[in-house]
Amino acid sequence: MAEAKERKTDIGPPHYEKLMPPIIKKNYGKWKYHERLKPGVLVHVAESGDKLFTVRAGSPRLVSVEYLRKYAELADKYCDGYLRFTSRNNVEFLLTDESKIDPLIKELKSEGFPVGGVGAAISNIVHTQGWVHCHSAATDASGIVKSVMDDLHEYFAGKEVPGKLRIALACCLNMCGAVHCSDIAILGIHRRPPRIDHSNLNKVCEIPNVIASCPTGAIRPATVDGQSSVEVEEDRCMFCANCYTVCPSMPLNDPLNDGLSIWVGGKVSNARSEPRFSKLAIPYIPNNPPRWPEVVEAVRNIVEVWVKHARKYERMGEFIDRIGWPRFFKLTGIEFSKEHIDDYKYAGLTYKRSAQLRHS
Amino acid sequence: MADSGNGKTPLLDELEKGPWPSFVTQIKSVAEKNPRARALLQLLERSYREKIGHWKHGGIVGVFGYGGGVIGRYSDLPEEYPDVAHFHTLRVNQPSGWFYTSDSLRTLADLWEEHGSGLTNMHGSTGDIILLGTSTDELEPTFEALTNAGFDLGGSGSCVRTPSCCIGQARCEWACYDTLALTHDLTMAFQDELHRPFFPYKFKFKCAGCPNDCVASIARADMSIIGTWRDDIQVDKAAVKAYADDGMNIERDVCGNCPTKCIQWAGKEIDIDNENCVKCMHCINVMPKALSPGKDRGATILLGSKAPILEGAIISSVLIPFIKIEPPYTEIKELTEKIWDFWGEHGKNRERVGELMQRVGLGNFLEEIELEPIPEMIAHPRENPYIFFEEYFEEDEEEGE
Numbered sequence: 001m002a003e004a005k006e007r008k009t010d011i012g013p014p015h016y017e018k019l020m021p022p023i024i025k026k027n028y029g030k031w032k033y034h035e036r037l038k039p040g041v042l043v044h045v046a047e048s049g050d051k052l053f054t055v056r057a058g059s060p061r062l063v064s065v066e067y068l069r070k071y072a073e074l075a076d077k078y079c080d081g082y083l084r085f086t087s088r089n090n091v092e093f094l095l096t097d098e099s100k101i102d103p104l105i106k107e108l109k110s111e112g113f114p115v116g117g118v119g120a121a122i123s124n125i126v127h128t129q130g131w132v133h134c135h136s137a138a139t140d141a142s143g144i145v146k147s148v149m150d151d152l153h154e155y156f157a158g159k160e161v162p163g164k165l166r167i168a169l170a171c172c173l174n175m176c177g178a179v180h181c182s183d184i185a186i187l188g189i190h191r192r193p194p195r196i197d198h199s200n201l202n203k204v205c206e207i208p209n210v211i212a213s214c215p216t217g218a219i220r221p222a223t224v225d226g227q228s229s230v231e232v233e234e235d236r237c238m239f240c241a242n243c244y245t246v247c248p249s250m251p252l253n254d255p256l257n258d259g260l261s262i263w264v265g266g267k268v269s270n271a272r273s274e275p276r277f278s279k280l281a282i283p284y285i286p287n288n289p290p291r292w293p294e295v296v297e298a299v300r301n302i303v304e305v306w307v308k309h310a311r312k313y314e315r316m317g318e319f320i321d322r323i324g325w326p327r328f329f330k331l332t333g334i335e336f337s338k339e340h341i342d343d344y345k346y347a348g349l350t351y352k353r354s355a356q357l358r359h360s
Numbered sequence: 361m362a363d364s365g366n367g368k369t370p371l372l373d374e375l376e377k378g379p380w381p382s383f384v385t386q387i388k389s390v391a392e393k394n395p396r397a398r399a400l401l402q403l404l405e406r407s408y409r410e411k412i413g414h415w416k417h418g419g420i421v422g423v424f425g426y427g428g429g430v431i432g433r434y435s436d437l438p439e440e441y442p443d444v445a446h447f448h449t450l451r452v453n454q455p456s457g458w459f460y461t462s463d464s465l466r467t468l469a470d471l472w473e474e475h476g477s478g479l480t481n482m483h484g485s486t487g488d489i490i491l492l493g494t495s496t497d498e499l500e501p502t503f504e505a506l507t508n509a510g511f512d513l514g515g516s517g518s519c520v521r522t523p524s525c526c527i528g529q530a531r532c533e534w535a536c537y538d539t540l541a542l543t544h545d546l547t548m549a550f551q552d553e554l555h556r557p558f559f560p561y562k563f564k565f566k567c568a569g570c571p572n573d574c575v576a577s578i579a580r581a582d583m584s585i586i587g588t589w590r591d592d593i594q595v596d597k598a599a600v601k602a603y604a605d606d607g608m609n610i611e612r613d614v615c616g617n618c619p620t621k622c623i624q625w626a627g628k629e630i631d632i633d634n635e636n637c638v639k640c641m642h643c644i645n646v647m648p649k650a651l652s653p654g655k656d657r658g659a660t661i662l663l664g665s666k667a668p669i670l671e672g673a674i675i676s677s678v679l680i681p682f683i684k685i686e687p688p689y690t691e692i693k694e695l696t697e698k699i700w701d702f703w704g705e706h707g708k709n710r711e712r713v714g715e716l717m718q719r720v721g722l723g724n725f726l727e728e729i730e731l732e733p734i735p736e737m738i739a740h741p742r743e744n745p746y747i748f749f750e751e752y753f754e755e756d757e758e759e760g761e
């Protein structure tokens with residue numbers, strides 16, 4: 001196998017230095033401050049006095065090779081071919097020539113790429129694969145994100161908001177994406193216990209593994225039609241799909257029952273208050289493709305309550321700390337239900353354990 | 361092609377309307393030339409109609425010598441949609457900080473046009489470049505094209521997942537250490553652990569340059585390395601005054617939001633009780649020209665965060681309050697390997713480090729990785745009185761004294 005010898009492995013990623021513009025190499029670690037010049041545009045000023053201009057544009061995350069070439073073309077035209085992506089799937093063009101900012105923005109906009117998402121703004125929605133590519137999806141990801149961002153794009157493009165607001169979407173409880181710590185999280189959920197394919201389960205899955213995979217101990221061995229299989233104690237099932245992850249013969253996907261839940265008030269930044277988890281706002285909204293109007297409306301409602309009532313710099317969770325959950329439910333008009341009350345481990349810690357209440 | 365029949369996609373077409381860039385437009389932009397993208401569009405339209413996904417997880421696929429980097433994916437309707445019967449994804453290790461030149465993007469575009477669906481995610485949740493969808497026989501050729509272009513696969517499965525970082529010192533004045541260098545170094549040092557899974561489950565590193573944590577490391581990394589400082593916040597008095605003259609309400613917007621109320625504004629000068637500053641970044645974020653992190657910089661190392669699967673979500677907790685981050689990063693690597701040793705031996709199948717730490721108890725975990733317990737690691741001491749003392753005196757011994 002002469003060929004096998006030449007095969008390169010374990011070379012790792014390209015070194016970032018080879019991909020950086022000269023101005024960054026020169027001023028690496030020597031930046032002094034930065035400012036937002038206008039929506040979507042930052043200037044970073046170095047100790048040397050050099051200025052780096054960043055123009056940020058939203059992207060759909062799912063990007064074709066045609067559009068990668070388009071990004072490349074724009075980068076060649078306006079910034080010597082240098083660009084980067086952000087952790088929220090935005091594209092950033094790295095310019096040294098201030099006079100090229102406006103023409104670039106104009107061209108980006110004419111190509112359909114919104115410019116914004118910098119500073120106190122609603123940035124792009126971090127999201128997952130959904131029906132485009134994942135087996136456990138309870139919903140699509142890209143379609144909801146597109147619909148929600150269509151609705152909120154003015155906030156991306158610079159309409160004033162109290163502070164940062166980060167939205168994330170995951171299409172199942174695996175939560176690929178920081179859904180559990182976002183200001184607003186849209187989370188796909190299953191609501192029906194797995195449907196067991198008894199005729200195949202024993203062939204494709206290891207029964208002890210399947211039983212061990214269930215966090216609530218809902219799965220028991222069983223013999224069905226002479227075949228070794230498992231059964232699920234339905235009222236112990238919390239639809240987490242752990243079993244499905246280890247065993248394809250236990251699908252939870254179900255068009256009638258799958259849908260979305262909405263969570264609020266999480267954050268990862270340490271600024272002001274500590275990082276924290278998102279908390280349940282809406283337990284269930286049915287899937288309604290192609291544009292999920294109920295989800296779009298629910299998110300907008302929460303955003304608008306925050307925009308109207310939050311103080312400057314207050315993230316969603318900090319805002320709710322100040323006004324209290326009862327008032328959050330009142331202001332948003334979201335109905336409070338049994339599902340909002342935790343009943344998993346240490347649920348008692350989430351009960352209100354004081355008489356500090358607002359009565360107006 | 362029974363159901364994909366007329367090729368129309370009325371539901372997905374609705375998602376080409378509106379101001380936000382459309383993923384449907386992206387798929388369509390290659391669908392004409394690329395049969396995989398065309399089939400994906402048809403299958404996705406069907407999912408939209410039926411409100412259910414059409415993918416199943418299947419057998420392990422990959423490239424020779426690697427145990428990860430490829431996610432095997434199969435359609436559950438292979439006869440009707442043969443072009444996406446296999447639709448495997450490759451995770452490609454991104455350059456630190458997600459920097460590209462136009463040429464590097466074109467290289468990726470060309471090779472993925474040739475070998476796959478022509479569709480990507482820039483980027484996946486962990487940080488990799490995601491090449492979405494190809495068949496088993498294209499995996500090896502794609503890998504060859506990638507490595508010839510200087511790229512390599514990222515992690516998947518029970519291994520080190522592709523480390524990622526914020527832009528750090530490349531552009532951000534707040535970066536308290538070189539996140540790009542550390543990320544690249546860890547990635548290269550742990551190539552074997554990245555490409556050949558042998559852990560109980562996945563292990564993620566994320567490097568954030570300051571407590572703003574732009575890469576969500578505290579929520580999404582088993583090891584969160586978050587830049588910080590331990591001396592005084594640097595203050596440029598003239599610049600503070602300029603903010604005040606400019607109409608900033610320093611009392612309300614800066615001091616009023618300080619979590620420990622350690623920053624005061626006397627109407628002229630700012631006064632910081634640095635001993636009580638918890639390095640939250642708020643005041644610096646609000647007055648970037650006037651305030652900056654101190655000069656004695658390093659990082660806090662926290663451990664254990666994860667999404668809910670299996671035992672519930674965890675936010676990372678403090679392991680090392682302050683450490684200098686300098687090449688060759690020996691201390692971090694040694695600590696990491698100690699953690700892996702203990703986890704490898706005692707972790708259950710699919711148990712993340714954070715879950716193991718909770719199962720055995722932080723106190724016991726620290727003993728195993730040879731760290732002293734210190735109060736920085738906890739929010740507060742225990743409230744319950746059920747202490748597992750490990751030894752007690754016996755009468756004889758006491759009398760013998």
Ligand code: SF4
Pocket residue numbers: 128129130134135136137138170171172173174175176
């Ligand atoms: S969140 Fe769940 S359904 Fe969505 S991509 Fe991740 S594992 Fe798949």
Ligand code: SF4
Pocket residue numbers: 193194213214215216217218219232236237238239240241242243244252
């Ligand atoms: S979905 Fe979760 S709770 Fe339900 S049976 Fe499967 S593993 Fe158990």
Ligand code: SF4
Pocket residue numbers: 526527528532533534535536568569570571572573574575
């Ligand atoms: S985490 Fe801190 S250092 Fe890194 S980019 Fe964000 S603000 Fe800058």
Ligand code: SF4
Pocket residue numbers: 272617618619620621622623632636637638639640641642643644
């Ligand atoms: S960094 Fe945070 S804790 Fe420290 S002085 Fe500023 S606002 Fe207060």
